[in-house]
Amino acid sequence: MRLLGNVLWFLLAGWWLAILYAVAGLIACVLIVTIPFGIASFRLAGYALWPFGRRVVVHRGAGVPSLLGNVLWIVLFGWELFLAHVLAGLLLCVTIVGIPFGVASFKMAGLALVPLGTRVVDADRDELPGYRVAAA
Template identity: 70%
Template structure:
C-alpha cells in the first residue's frame, strides 16, 4: 500500500514539490554560508518525493544553531515552500481521490518551515505513519 501511495503521490504532487526543494537547495549553495540550508533542502527533496513509509522527528541534540538557522530558513526559503505545500494541498483536495494526499501535503508545512534539527526515519509500525488517512491505535 505504501508503494501505491508513493507512486500516486509522485505523480500528483511529489515530483514538482521535490523540484522546488532542489531549486531552493541550489539557491542556498550559491552562498557559502547557506550550504547547510542547501543540504537540508536536498534531504527534504528526497522525503517529499517519496514520503510514505517514512516520518520526521526532532533531534534531541539540535541546539541553538538549529533554532537560529530555522529562523533564517523561514525568512529566506521556508515561507515559499510552505505556501507551495498549502497550494498543492488545496489543489489535491479538489478531487475525492486527492483528499488524503492533500492532507498529507498540509502535514508537511511545518517541515517546510522548520527543517533544521529534524531527521527522517523509517516507519517501523503502520500506526506510526503520519500520512495515513486513518491512523491505527498507538501502543
C-alpha cells in the same frame, strides 16, 4: 500500499515539490554560508518525492543554533516552500481521492518552515537516541 501511495503522490504533487526543494538547495549551496540549508533542502526533496513509509524525527537537543537557522530558513526559503505545500494541499483536497494526499501535504508544510533539527527515517525504524517522533 506504500508503493501505490508513493506513486500517486509522485504523479500528483511530489515531482514538482521536490524540484522546488532542489532549486532551493542549489541556491543555498551557491551562497556558501547557507550550505547547511542546502543539505536540509536536498533531504526534504527526497522526502517530498517519496514520503510514504518514512517519518520525521526531531532532535531533542538541537538547541539555539537550530532555532536561529530555522528563523533564517523561513526568511530565505521556508515561506515559499510552505506556500507551495499549502497550494498543493488545497488542490489535492478538491477530489475525494486526493484528500489523504492533501493532508500529507499540509503536514509537510510545517516541516517546510522548520527543517533544521529534524531527520527523515524509515517508518519501521525504532526511535533514534536523542530524537523524538515529530507531531503528526
